Amino acid sequence: MNAKKKIFVDGMSGTTGLEIHERLSKYTNIELIKIDYDKRRDLDERKRCINEADIVFLCLPDDAAKEVVSLVENPNTKIIDTSTAHRTAQGWTYGLPELSYAHKEAIKGSKRVSNPGCHATAFILSVYPLVQHNIMSPDYPVTCHSITGYSGGGKSLIEKYEDNNKDNPYTKAPRPYSLGLNHKHLKEMMMHTGLTQSPVFLPIVAGYYKGLATTIPVHTRLLNKKLNGKELHGVYKEHYKGQKFIKVMPYIDEESLKSDEINKIIFDGGLDITACNNTNRAEIFVLGNDERGIAMIITRIDNLGKGASGAAIQNMNLMLGFEEDFNL
Structure with a gap:
């Protein structure tokens, strides 16, 4: 049996973060990395969670999202950023797979995906x-x-x-x-x-x-x-x-x-x-x-669906090799 994929949602208390967390609760093949409430602003603790994860969802303001990306040391950690910070940034893949076959394939192979507005x-x-x-x-x-x-x-x-x-x-x-x-x-x-x-x-x-x-x-x-x-x-x-x-x-x-x-x-x-x-x-x-x-x-x-959390989960499915519409 394949090991469960580890997922961390940074910024889980916001609207998008809560919706992503709710959608992830339907999965049996992932493990949610949890952070103590009183440590959610502890940079060292968040860094540990980020580098332990297969995929990190960033549900943060732009500046905070950029800061978190700088904390990634694990070369296998993949990021899905729901903020505006990286939607036009070099080295990031835009997460709208329906635009073309090439867009979808790029998301599948990417470690840095920006979720569209x-x-x-x-x-x-x-x-x-x-x-x-x-x-x-x-x-x-x-x-x-x-x-x-x-x-x-x-x-x-x-x-x-x-x-x-x-x-x-x-x-x-x-x-x-x-x-x-x-x-x-x-x-x-x-x-x-x-x-x-x-x-x-x-x-x-x-x-x-x-x-x-x-x-x-x-x-x-x-x-x-x-x-x-x-x-x-x-x-x-x-x-x-x-x-x-x-x-x-x-x-x-x-x-x-x-x-x-x-x-x-x-x-x-x-x-x-x-x-x-x-x-x-x-x-x-x-x-x-x-x-x-x-x-x-x-x-x-x-x-809040195709415009936010639904799209983020769709991108996660593609990045992890799941069926694109799994649990959507």
Whole structure:
């Protein structure tokens, strides 16, 4: 019998750390390395745990994540970093295996994997196929808004939204943020799609717990290849064919909105942003209006699932040689 793999979660008290720990509890073939609560800030004790592990999940602020990486002395210890610290860093593998066969193989062989951001995951899944297949130019003027549940902001934001004060300003309406147009996910969104010009990106947080959707408008006349909406939909179907966690939903246009098939997957004429909650799925919708020469790409995920802990576990499975969808 193969020995159990040893796993250490550094930063287990945060939202992502707790979810990763919960998911790991389903495994019988791993051993969780535990650290005494009163020693969780003891650098020597953490160093011992890190170098004892086969895989370490970092669920820490950026600076703390960089510090921990410097403590690794065991050449066999593999790191999955859920922070922003290493998503564009040289020597790190970006943990979004569905982008291509090469991406998945790189993760399997890597000892340093950066887990993607939640907004970035949905955005990159939407844009990468178009740039990769030379349908969208790298300097295309991409715009995107992304709406997410408040759990994406971690403990402090959760507390603000769940304050029962009747005058709580956070619960009045959805709230656009990052108004300086310099969101921390932008660097990885550009690097891992191949865009050379920054997208105009506006995230929005709303008064529900979890669920995220990016919306990207497309003027088809500006594309390198003049595809109609149905053909654009076909690009996604082909690119993500056979992927276990990516589902390209049926094409939507004015005509299809009259069909029973479409009305089974939309909610009162609209999309349910929370439909992927408690899963590791991403669902991609292509909407088109050929008469107007416009299309829309909407990708929905669970911001705590495929946007965080689910993706981390998927990457762990690949790095340890488990089935990609094991316990997901």
